[in-house]
Amino acid sequence: MPVTPEQQAEIDALRSQPRQTLRTVAEGMESHLYTAYPVLDHGFVRVVDYMGDDAAICQAARVSYGKGTKSVQNDEGLIRYLMRHWHSTPFEMCEVKLHVKLPVFVARQWIRHRTANVNEYSARYSILDREFYIPGPEQLAAQSVINNQGRGEALTGDEAARVLEILKSDSARSYDHYEEMISDEGKQGLARELARMNLPANIYTQWYWKVDLHNLFHFLRLRADSHAQYEIRVYADEICKIVADWVPFAYRAFEDYRMGGETLSAAALTCVRRMLKGEAVTQETSGMSAREWRELQEVLG
Amino acid sequence: MPVTPEQQAEIDALRSQPRQTLRTVAEGMESHLYTAYPVLDHGFVRVVDYMGDDAAICQAARVSYGKGTKSVQNDEGLIRYLMRHWHSTPFEMCEVKLHVKLPVFVARQWIRHRTANVNEYSARYSILDREFYIPGPEQLAAQSVINNQGRGEALTGDEAARVLEILKSDSARSYDHYEEMISDEGKQGLARELARMNLPANIYTQWYWKVDLHNLFHFLRLRADSHAQYEIRVYADEICKIVADWVPFAYRAFEDYRMGGETLSAAALTCVRRMLKGEAVTQETSGMSAREWRELQEVLG
Amino acid sequence: MPVTPEQQAEIDALRSQPRQTLRTVAEGMESHLYTAYPVLDHGFVRVVDYMGDDAAICQAARVSYGKGTKSVQNDEGLIRYLMRHWHSTPFEMCEVKLHVKLPVFVARQWIRHRTANVNEYSARYSILDREFYIPGPEQLAAQSVINNQGRGEALTGDEAARVLEILKSDSARSYDHYEEMISDEGKQGLARELARMNLPANIYTQWYWKVDLHNLFHFLRLRADSHAQYEIRVYADEICKIVADWVPFAYRAFEDYRMGGETLSAAALTCVRRMLKGEAVTQETSGMSAREWRELQEVLG
Amino acid sequence: MPVTPEQQAEIDALRSQPRQTLRTVAEGMESHLYTAYPVLDHGFVRVVDYMGDDAAICQAARVSYGKGTKSVQNDEGLIRYLMRHWHSTPFEMCEVKLHVKLPVFVARQWIRHRTANVNEYSARYSILDREFYIPGPEQLAAQSVINNQGRGEALTGDEAARVLEILKSDSARSYDHYEEMISDEGKQGLARELARMNLPANIYTQWYWKVDLHNLFHFLRLRADSHAQYEIRVYADEICKIVADWVPFAYRAFEDYRMGGETLSAAALTCVRRMLKGEAVTQETSGMSAREWRELQEVLG
Numbered sequence A, B, C, D: 001m002p003v004t005p006e007q008q009a010e011i012d013a014l015r016s017q018p019r020q021t022l023r024t025v026a027e028g029m030e031s032h033l034y035t036a037y038p039v040l041d042h043g044f045v046r047v048v049d050y051m052g053d054d055a056a057i058c059q060a061a062r063v064s065y066g067k068g069t070k071s072v073q074n075d076e077g078l079i080r081y082l083m084r085h086w087h088s089t090p091f092e093m094c095e096v097k098l099h100v101k102l103p104v105f106v107a108r109q110w111i112r113h114r115t116a117n118v119n120e121y122s123a124r125y126s127i128l129d130r131e132f133y134i135p136g137p138e139q140l141a142a143q144s145v146i147n148n149q150g151r152g153e154a155l156t157g158d159e160a161a162r163v164l165e166i167l168k169s170d171s172a173r174s175y176d177h178y179e180e181m182i183s184d185e186g187k188q189g190l191a192r193e194l195a196r197m198n199l200p201a202n203i204y205t206q207w208y209w210k211v212d213l214h215n216l217f218h219f220l221r222l223r224a225d226s227h228a229q230y231e232i233r234v235y236a237d238e239i240c241k242i243v244a245d246w247v248p249f250a251y252r253a254f255e256d257y258r259m260g261g262e263t264l265s266a267a268a269l270t271c272v273r274r275m276l277k278g279e280a281v282t283q284e285t286s287g288m289s290a291r292e293w294r295e296l297q298e299v300l301g
Helices: A005-015 A054-071 A075-084 A089-093 A104-110 A157-182 A192-198 A213-223 A230-246 A248-259 A266-276 A290-300 B005-015 B054-071 B075-084 B089-093 B104-110 B157-182 B192-198 B213-223 B230-246 B248-259 B266-276 B290-300 C005-015 C054-071 C075-084 C089-093 C104-110 C157-182 C192-198 C213-223 C230-246 C248-259 C266-276 C290-300 D005-015 D054-071 D075-084 D089-093 D104-110 D157-182 D192-198 D213-223 D230-246 D248-259 D266-276 D290-300
Strands: A019-021 A037-039 A043-051 A095-103 A117-120 A141-143 A151-154 A204-212 A262-264 B019-021 B037-039 B043-051 B095-103 B117-120 B141-143 B151-154 B204-212 B262-264 C019-021 C037-039 C043-051 C095-103 C117-120 C141-143 C151-154 C204-212 C262-264 D019-021 D037-039 D043-051 D095-103 D117-120 D141-143 D151-154 D204-212 D262-264
Touching (some): A037 A230, A043 A230, A043 B043, A054 A089, A054 A248, A054 B117, A054 B204, A075 A089, A075 A248, A089 A204, A089 B117, A089 B204, A104 A204, A104 D104, A117 B054, A117 B089, A157 A192, A192 D157, A204 A213, A204 B054, A204 B089, A213 A230, A230 A248, A266 A290, A266 C248, A266 C266, A266 C290, A290 C075, A290 C266, B037 B230, B043 B230, B054 B248, B075 B089, B075 B248, B075 D290, B089 B204, B089 B213, B095 B104, B095 B230, B104 B204, B157 B192, B157 C157, B204 B213, B213 B248, B248 D266, B262 B290, B266 D248, B266 D266, B266 D290, B290 D266, C037 C230, C043 D043, C054 C075, C054 C248, C054 D117, C054 D204, C075 C089, C089 C204, C089 C213, C089 D117, C089 D204, C095 C104, C095 C213, C095 C230, C104 C204, C104 C230, C117 D054, C204 C213, C204 D089, C213 C248, C262 C266, C262 C290, C266 C290, D043 D230, D054 D075, D054 D089, D054 D248, D075 D089, D075 D248, D089 D204, D095 D104, D095 D213, D104 D204, D104 D230, D157 D192, D213 D230, D230 D248, D262 D266, D262 D290
Antiparallel strands (some): A019 B019, A037 A043, A043 A095, A095 A204, A262 C262, B043 B095, B095 B204, B117 B204, B141 B151, C019 D019, C037 C043, C117 C204, C141 C151, D037 D043, D043 D095, D095 D204, D117 D204, D141 D151
């Protein structure tokens, strides 16, 4: 259960009290505010606040380009132009604040995106809850045999059972010991900042994470990508759905130019031009390495 | 006149259309939204959007410190604690977007604060307006004779008149020539991106500037300080008034711990401790340089 | 003359005193150290210091990927892999510090790249020199009639002569007046921080600019691009030559994947795939706007 | 043993091969290069590269302040002036790259300093070593009874023994299971990116960390402080020793103005001024809260 009854009560209370504002309101986002969308077995993502909408992106662009933007007739056209030509600053004019509950090993990947504001629950001050990520059977994957950072097929049979057993029992034992060590009943009780070191990386933590739309798109491009680790990708996927309702023009442009786009190298472009002229190009005649040639074939599908 | 009739009409329209939101609303900030507060002779500052309030700072801190924050009884106490102990991340959870019109030489100082988002009116794309900052008589100050970066007394008499005459006539001539160069009536017309190089640094530009509260406080501490150049200080002063209404607890803590506070060095602290014990400390016995000693005397008033 | 005799003497002295170090040394960069390469009429770029080389990029990547990097056989292959897959952090492990002299309107574009360290000559403290950028005849370009931010043909005849006359005489007059205003001979003398506002944007300033290789590549991709304004592009071009000698593998990968590469949108990729299968795709059947279609034709050249 | 024989051989080789450079050389830093200084039971810090020295800070400041810096006679005086007046940009002109081996829970605190470059060993790609931090007896501290984030006395007797037993046995069991899960002998073998979730936060990781001197000082001020957790403070302390040899003037100024200095609030300054005039100020007459008054008494010692 990702949300406690207390949290749900707080969410319900906040959602029942609309107030008046003179600010820009994004209706698509209002419908998501505060709702905790479940991710993995105990995690969630929920929008705590936001600033701006598609129109705010255009407003900022029009400050920059002044009368020069008149040639682009409408907001969606302008947003597509900005995205296509890597004019990133207008997208920075939107901001979102999320409350995320996530396993520590996911948090460690996530935090590498430095251009964001973070307040994480502190295990120096407070006691962590007994909640651990245990993968579902279909996610219990073998090491890829072709890719150092990839996954292969799901484990099966005894091996799957044994791995699940290990993850569950080690989590439980670590937490039992954590509780025992910090307990001050009849003894001193180990400092929390030390006791936490016994907890494994599948324990859940939570944080407030605030980021502008440009940097959020960068995060999503990397983390909603098929090469991202599944456990962070499901968070990115959930955020994608929210962003699609918040800034629909910007999100469609992002899908077309970033998520669905591909960057071709100078060498790859030369090959494509030759092919389009009817030449039968092979890896040998392409001037590209076997690896790059294979990657190009995948792109040209 | 800092705001054009068109801009005023737009402001009036925006202010007359309250909408419903589920987000946090800061009433003190709603009263400022969109209003352009005049600064210098043609400049202004106006709030375009904001996120969060005092309670949002506490909310983020309570995610971090969990049950540990219970010992601080109320929001103002918690905010003062955070400010005093340089816990900056909760303040980053508030954000503000300003529309600022300002002279280019002020913009050049302002932009050195890197942790902010900016969309500036582009003189590559568009044509700048004929608006120049001309200092009022009381601001037409002489070079300080004791401080390389300071101002002395206001210029007087013929010298003041001559300086004003220069600033006004050079501004006018530069702009006349700018217009002449870009004009394509009967000729090609120089590219805007080149013609702008003839314009002096007192011409006005404008931008959208978005920043989180922690970094805004850092900006205000440096730019609302008495050592800041007058022409940027008046913008910082205007922003201070707005922030005081937006996040009153945080602003009071900022005034007490940052604007009104002073950092004493280890050597200065040693002197103060000796003085408090009744010792008559002099510069010679202080172990401090003459300059540092003088600065300490000023702090101890 | 971009470098004063005093500066040249200092450069000569520094270049004549090799010292011993245990650090990584990039021979290709040592040959550039301190030499001021002229840019525009009075500007220059010179390397003041650097950290790392191609091997340092690989060293950092091998910390990250551990035994996983063994499958990439050599340094150049690894660097190309990192660049192709947007693994940017190893490139951040190289750093360069440049001393640049440049016109103020170029500095204003340059400073928008926020992830860098800057110390600029301060016209609040000190007096600027009488040096202005005056474009050469071939750079005195008309406004583009098809692109708001572009240049067209060079001006000719009387118009060119008139523009040159304006730029030269306004620069000279502004500087004469600047000197007159700050002079304290027989009068008070205007504060430097005020007098500077009379100076036009083609006056030269200078700064130390320190940046890591990843962010430098981002700068170069935008500023060495054919759409960048000529006056900043010539600085980027000069820096490209230096970087090519400093980190030759990384620079070649940058040329292939970034400068010479192109990002195709999802829609564009679909078109290319259809074309490669022999279909005759037109703008009408492409699902793309006229503008995007035209841009794709240019890429597929 | 923090360094493997292979690593030591590499260090010895690097330290035996001085090369010639035209760059600034900091002799105090050359003596530290590559040497791995042990921290905690298996960790270390070692300098991999550096840029700049005390003179480089002054050089950058003199670009900024031009002739204005002539009034400060020598390098140390200038550096103290810059530190005292929070002129941070010249300190950003020095850079250092460290290789650090540290427990994961320390790494999680460390990474919150965002303005730095990081390449961390990836447990997605590679297999972590069997190395865990086990606190020494004097560091096995009880939770503080007065401070949510502090430590009290060291645990004693049976409780200490029991905690040590837990930490050791859980670390060993977790790692045994990690090895078992990833093993592909006779089975598929769990993906590394999943298996790592079973490892506790006291396992060691390592990274390259590159940072400028201004941001390093900020890190050291917070992490070498007596309120920092012991396990990160010992890293900060070790880095302090290295920095003291690298940039001795800057480090002394840092000690005096930052580490040894204190910021007094406006209210505290008013109290100090009253006391210095001979008034007997009490908490009741101070206008300060009991907590702030107590903190002031500690500062005034």
